[in-house]
Amino acid sequence: MKIAQIAPLAESVPPLLYGGTERIVSYLTEELVRQGHDVTLFASGDSRTSAELVPITEKALRLNPRVVDPIPYHMMLLEEVRRRADEFDALHFHIDLLHHPMTQDFAGRTITTLHGRLDLPDLPPFYRTFADNSLVSISDHQRLPMPPVNWAGTVYHGLPAGLLSPRFQVEDGYLAFLGRISPEKRPDRAIRIAARSGMPLRIAAKVDAVDRAYWESDIAPLIEQYPNVRFIGEINEAQKADFLGRASALLFPIDWPEPFGLVMIEAMACATPTIAFRCGSVPEVIDHGVSGFIVESEDEAVAAVADLPKLDRAIVRAAFDARFTAERMAADYVALYHDLPGARTDAARLRRERGEGAGLQVVA
Amino acid sequence: MKIAQIAPLAESVPPLLYGGTERIVSYLTEELVRQGHDVTLFASGDSRTSAELVPITEKALRLNPRVVDPIPYHMMLLEEVRRRADEFDALHFHIDLLHHPMTQDFAGRTITTLHGRLDLPDLPPFYRTFADNSLVSISDHQRLPMPPVNWAGTVYHGLPAGLLSPRFQVEDGYLAFLGRISPEKRPDRAIRIAARSGMPLRIAAKVDAVDRAYWESDIAPLIEQYPNVRFIGEINEAQKADFLGRASALLFPIDWPEPFGLVMIEAMACATPTIAFRCGSVPEVIDHGVSGFIVESEDEAVAAVADLPKLDRAIVRAAFDARFTAERMAADYVALYHDLPGARTDAARLRRERGEGAGLQVVA
Numbered sequence: 001m002k003i004a005q006i007a008p009l010a011e012s013v014p015p016l017l018y019g020g021t022e023r024i025v026s027y028l029t030e031e032l033v034r035q036g037h038d039v040t041l042f043a044s045g046d047s048r049t050s051a052e053l054v055p056i057t058e059k060a061l062r063l064n065p066r067v068v069d070p071i072p073y074h075m076m077l078l079e080e081v082r083r084r085a086d087e088f089d090a091l092h093f094h095i096d097l098l099h100h101p102m103t104q105d106f107a108g109r110t111i112t113t114l115h116g117r118l119d120l121p122d123l124p125p126f127y128r129t130f131a132d133n134s135l136v137s138i139s140d141h142q143r144l145p146m147p148p149v150n151w152a153g154t155v156y157h158g159l160p161a162g163l164l165s166p167r168f169q170v171e172d173g174y175l176a177f178l179g180r181i182s183p184e185k186r187p188d189r190a191i192r193i194a195a196r197s198g199m200p201l202r203i204a205a206k207v208d209a210v211d212r213a214y215w216e217s218d219i220a221p222l223i224e225q226y227p228n229v230r231f232i233g234e235i236n237e238a239q240k241a242d243f244l245g246r247a248s249a250l251l252f253p254i255d256w257p258e259p260f261g262l263v264m265i266e267a268m269a270c271a272t273p274t275i276a277f278r279c280g281s282v283p284e285v286i287d288h289g290v291s292g293f294i295v296e297s298e299d300e301a302v303a304a305v306a307d308l309p310k311l312d313r314a315i316v317r318a319a320f321d322a323r324f325t326a327e328r329m330a331a332d333y334v335a336l337y338h339d340l341p342g343a344r345t346d347a348a349r350l351r352r353e354r355g356e357g358a359g360l361q362v363v364a
Numbered sequence: 365m366k367i368a369q370i371a372p373l374a375e376s377v378p379p380l381l382y383g384g385t386e387r388i389v390s391y392l393t394e395e396l397v398r399q400g401h402d403v404t405l406f407a408s409g410d411s412r413t414s415a416e417l418v419p420i421t422e423k424a425l426r427l428n429p430r431v432v433d434p435i436p437y438h439m440m441l442l443e444e445v446r447r448r449a450d451e452f453d454a455l456h457f458h459i460d461l462l463h464h465p466m467t468q469d470f471a472g473r474t475i476t477t478l479h480g481r482l483d484l485p486d487l488p489p490f491y492r493t494f495a496d497n498s499l500v501s502i503s504d505h506q507r508l509p510m511p512p513v514n515w516a517g518t519v520y521h522g523l524p525a526g527l528l529s530p531r532f533q534v535e536d537g538y539l540a541f542l543g544r545i546s547p548e549k550r551p552d553r554a555i556r557i558a559a560r561s562g563m564p565l566r567i568a569a570k571v572d573a574v575d576r577a578y579w580e581s582d583i584a585p586l587i588e589q590y591p592n593v594r595f596i597g598e599i600n601e602a603q604k605a606d607f608l609g610r611a612s613a614l615l616f617p618i619d620w621p622e623p624f625g626l627v628m629i630e631a632m633a634c635a636t637p638t639i640a641f642r643c644g645s646v647p648e649v650i651d652h653g654v655s656g657f658i659v660e661s662e663d664e665a666v667a668a669v670a671d672l673p674k675l676d677r678a679i680v681r682a683a684f685d686a687r688f689t690a691e692r693m694a695a696d697y698v699a700l701y702h703d704l705p706g707a708r709t710d711a712a713r714l715r716r717e718r719g720e721g722a723g724l725q726v727v728a
Contacts, residue, residue, distance in 0.1 A: 066485045072486045075461055075465055076489065076490060078465035079494065097435055097436055097439055101466045104443070120432060120433070122433045123436060125421075125436070
C-alpha cells in the first residue's frame with residue numbers, strides 16, 4: 001500500500017530524547033517499509049527514516065528555542081499532507097485533533113491513533129462533532145471517557161524485536177523505576193515497596209520543571225531516608241537495556257489512567273517482569289502471573305516481590321514476542337488500513353495513476 | 365451578498381468585557397446586515413446578533429471554567445463552516461491561523477483579517493506556505509514583519525457612528541489613560557507627562573495577572589508619588605463615553621508596534637484628541653494637528669498638552685466620521701469581498717441554488 005504517516009513536530013522521528021508518540025511512529029514506519037509498503041513520513045526535518053521523508057521544519061520544535069507557538073508549523077504540516085493526499089491509499093495521523101476539519105474530504109482513507117489520555121473535558125464535544133472519523137485507541141481502557149465514535153480498533157504499541165535484548169539470568173537484582181518523577185507515577189509507592197521488601201531500588205527518571213516542587217518536598221527526602229534507594233537521573237535509550245535487563249522487576253505503581261505504558265513492554269522485551277498497579281491499560285498489557293503481577297495495594301506489591309522467583313523470564317520475553325513487537329503492530333495497522341471505508345487497493349491506485357477511469361474497468 | 369463571518373470563540377460577539385476582535389466582528393456584522401447583506405455569524409452561543417447565528421459552544425470559552433484547551437472548539441467551528449461553505453459568496457475569517465489548510469478548496473472566496481501583531485518568529489514560514497490566501501491588515505504598519513503574501517487591502521477598524529457621543533465643550537478637563545497596565549503601554553510615561561504638564565491624569569485600566577509584578581514595582585508607587593493621578597480601575601463600555609468625552613486628551617504613550625489602537629478612534633468619536641507616540645499604526649490613525657498630536661518624546665508630549673487648545677474638538681469628531689465609522693469599514697470589506705478571485709455574485713449564486721449550470725448561461 002501507499003501509506004502516509006503524519007507525526008507531531010515536537011520531536012524528531014525517532015526522538016533524540018523523550019517523545020513516546022514520535023518513537024512509535026518511527027517503529028511503525030520502519031516496519032511498514034520492511035514489510036514492503038511504500039511509506040511517506042511527514043515529520044520534522046531532523047527525522048531519520050527509510051521511508052520518504054517530507055520535512056516540514058528544519059528541526060524538531062522542542063529543540064528550537066525560536067519556536068514560541070507550535071500551531072503554525074502544524075498547519076504547514078497539514079497543508080503539505082493536503083497537497084499530496086490524493087497519492088495515498090491510507091493516511092495515518094498521530095497529531096490528535098488538528099487535522100479533522102481538513103481531512104473530511106478524504107476521511108474514508110484517513111485513520112487517527114489517539115496517543116494521549118482522553119479524560120479531558122474539552123474532548124467529548126469535539127469527538128461528537130467528528131464521530132464518523134476512524135479512530136484507533138492504544139488500549140481499550142483509554143476509550144472509557146469517550147462519547148460514541150467510530151473506533152476502527154485498538155492497536156497496542158510494539159517495539160522492534162531486536163531493540164532490547166532479553167537477559168534470562170539476573171544476579172544481584174534490584175527493583176527498577178523508570179519514567180518521570182510525578183505524583184501520578186507514584187515514585188513514593190515504589191520507594192516504600194522496595195523498603196518493605198528489603199530489595200534495592202534504582203530510580204531512573206527525569207524531573208520536569210512542573211514536578212520540581214513535588215520532587216523537593218516529597219521524593220528527595222524519602223530517597224534520603226532509605227539507604228537502599230539510588231536515584232540515577234535520566235537515562236538514554238542505549239542505557240535502557242542494561243537498566244531494565246539487570247532488574248529483578250520493574251515497579252509500575254501508577255495512580256492515573258495510563259493509556260498504554262510503553263515502559264512495561266520495554267521491560268518485557270528485556271525479559272524483566274513488571275509489578276503494576278491495576279490502572280488504565282495495565283490489565284491489557286500485563287498477563288498476571290506470566291509477564292508480571294497486577295496488584296491493588298502496597299501490601300500486594302510487597303507480596304508480589306516475594307513471588308518474583310515463580311516467574312520464568314524466558315516466558316516474560318515470549319509474552320513480548322507474541323504480543324508487543326513492531327511487526328505485530330504494523331500488521332494490525334495494515335489490516336485496519338485495508339478495512340477503511342475509502343481504502344484504495346494498489347490496483348485501483350495504479351489504474352488512477354495511469355489515467356484509467358473506474359468506469360472503463362467495469363466494461364473491460 | 366451572502367457572507368459568513370467567522371469569529372474567535374474566546375469571547376462572545378460582542379464581548380461582555382474585553383475582546384477587541386470580537387467587538388470589531390460584531391460592529392462589522394451588524395453594519396453588513398444593516399446594509400442589506402445576508403450574513404451568517406459563526407461564534408459562541410452567547411453572542412447577540414441580527415445576523416443568522418451559528419452557535420458553536422454554549423458560552424464564550426474564556427467565561428467557561430471547564431474549558432482547558434480552546435483548540436478542539438475551534439476545530440468544531442471549522443467543521444461547521446466547512447459543512448456550509450458552499451452557501452457563501454464570501455467567507456471572512458477572524459481567527460488568524462487555524463483555518464488555512466481547510467479553506468484551500470474555497471480559498472478564492474475566503475478572506476482573513478489579521479487582528480494581532482505579526483512580528484512573531486513563527487509566522488513568516490507559516491505565511492510563506494499560505495502566500496496565495498487573501499489577507500487584510502488593520503494598518504499598513506502591521507505588515508512590516510511579514511513575508512510577501514497576498515494582501516487584499518488594509519481596512520481600518522470602525523465604530524458605529526452612534527456608539528460614543530461627541531462632547532464639544534470640556535470643563536475641568538483631565539488627561540486620560542485607558543487600557544492595560546503593561547510595560548508596552550507605558551503608563552509611567554503618562555504619569556510623568558501629566559505631572560510635568562500640571563494636568564490631572566485619570567487611569568482607567570485593568571491589571572492582568574501577567575502584569576501584576578510590573579504594577580506593584582513600577583506603577584503603583586509612581587501613582588502614590590503624584591497627587592494629580594487617579595487610578596479608577598476597569599471601566600465598562602457604557603462608562604467609556606463619559607471617561608473619554610470629559611477628557612481634554614487621551615494619552616497613548618505606547619512603546620510597541622500597535623497594530624491598530626481602537627482606543628484612539630474611541631476618543632476621536634467622543635471628540636477628544638489623542639497625544640500618541642509615533643509607534644505602529646499611530647501615524648495612520650491620528651492626523652497630526654487635526655485629531656491629535658504625534659510625538660516622539662516626553663518633552664514633545666508635554667509641549668503637545670500645552671498646544672491642545674489649538675485643536676477644534678468638532679474637527680476631531682469630523683475626522684472620526686470621515687474615516688473610522690463601521691459604515692466605512694463595512695463598505696471597505698464589501699469592496700474586498702467583490703474583488704476576491706473566486707467571489708460569486710448574487711446572480712451566480714441564485715443560478716446555482718436553482719440548479720442551473722453555468723454552461724447553460726453561456727448558451728442562453
